Amino acid sequence: MQFTFAATKRVEQGTGASRRLRRAGVIPGIIYGANKDAINVNFDHNELFHLLRNEKFHSSVVTADVEGSKESVILRATQWHPFRPVVLHLDFQRVDASQKLHTKVPLHFLNAEVSPGVKLEGGIVSHVLTDLDVTCLPADLPEFIEVDLKDLSGGHSLHVSQLKLPKGVEVVHHGEGDPVVATILQVRGSGTDDAAGEAAAPAA
Template identity: 60%
Template sequence: MQIEFNAKKRELQGTSASRRLRRANRVPGILYGGPDKPQPIDIDHNELYQHLRKEAFHSSVLTANVEGAKQMCLLRDVQWHAYRQIILHVDFQRIDAAHKIHQKVPLHFVNADIAPGVKTQGGMVQHVLTELDVSCLPKDLPSFIEVDLKDLDIGQSVHISQLAIPAGVEIAHHGEGDPVVATVIIRGKADAAEATEAAAAAEASAAATAASLEKKAAPAAPAEKTEKK
């Protein structure tokens, strides 16, 4: 998927300059990496906001059009306002078509509704992983990796080794073994586990409250009197 966004070179830097940009509906950012020095940029807030609503923008190779000069890059970081839907800053990393990149790719789970463990056995799908770290050339980067659940019975799982990985893509898994991606569990057990966790949390909260009240109610220790000689 080809996704391109427009940006301008940002000459003025610092807190005051960034505030002025945000008041003008622009988002300050940085484009770094590769042989060139980091380039401060700013982007139209509405354009960037609409891009960020799309899953593919977070995991695809992007094209930054900086005043007519186009560069391939990856989204690396987004800073949001604490409680408003306002983007404060964004980071992009330049990439080279001839060198492999590392990127997290989302997992798309399909056919859960027809899995025997769900459809006829009353189970539910538990997603253990929702994304995978992959290594590949930019041209081979997939927008997502599909996880087919159609054959799962209760108690069965899909592991990383069972996924259909596109050609040219390697899973950059750093742990040991063959991690579970998704599994079908008994719905009652899931509800019981959630209830147990909630009860434990409530018990811990009640104990903390009781301890706090007891501490407040305890009389203060009398001050020791100094004996005069």
Template identity: 55%
Template sequence: MKVVAFARTQQGTGASRRLRNAGQTPGIIYGGAAAPELIALDGNALFHALKKEAFHGSILDLELDGKTQKVLLRDFQMHAYKQLVLHADFQRVDASQPIHAKVALHFVNAEISPAVKLSGAIVSHVLNELDVSCLPGQLPEFITVDLSTLEAGQSIHVSQLALPEGVTVVAHGQDQTVATSSIPRGAATAEAAAE
């Protein structure tokens, strides 16, 4: 995805407010060997781009003064109640250096899993994103979690996920739970009464 940015020289609360009133969003690019650069982006285009999942989880081509840089969206701040992006942070990426990023999880096949189909269980998503490490070119847009083999009362852990090639999970010393299935209490008592 491509992002067009403009260099800005003024900084501070007043300068940022004037930018936002003009329909632009202040931002910064940092990382790599170059010094941090202050930028301004089209506020409306950025707001709509942030609605796309791919914008959060992929390497972006940021064009600034005719030069294109590979960047990753690291952070953004939204207005409390207006549809307005207050600030955006981008990090430069080096194709040869591994990066850490959070990747969204997509849950599939819950409706055909034995837990739901046979036992009437409810599948709870414990994690919605996963912290991974990989080279920028190998960063996946999302990771698929297949729930087709999930039995009632069982869980799926990070170690059971099929990760794309070159992608490793940044584990914090434990095998985290991704999803669990449990039979609702009312359903369990109704079954016991029926027996």
């Protein structure tokens, strides 16, 4: 899916100017990176608010049309109002097609309901991670990474090293070890525990 949105260059600076823009339905922001000067810009609040509700927008290379000049960018930071559904500021980083980028990609969990730990043992899936730090060329950036839980049993975990990554995508490791992505928690009194309890019970 391709995302394109409009932006205009911003001349006014300062807290007071930003406050006036927000009252007029405009989001102040910035576009930077790729060895070019950063530019202060404005976005239409309604347009960007709806785009931000789409998960794919957060992990895709998107196009900012700045007064007719198109920039390939990726969303880096979003500042929200503390309690109102209002976007206060947006940061976008330019993307160079020849340079790898480092970003977070959401995880999509599949087949939890048919995994042995859930279907046969009555366990509950715990999502330890919901996204993954990756590095790749912009053309290889996936919208999400699938996590298949179909073979996971109760009391067992699935680790980052077990994920099937799209071509050209590498995990960015933080520290040592192999982080847990998901695990199935066994619920007391369910599944195999019930069977064991019945076997141990004395005959009537």
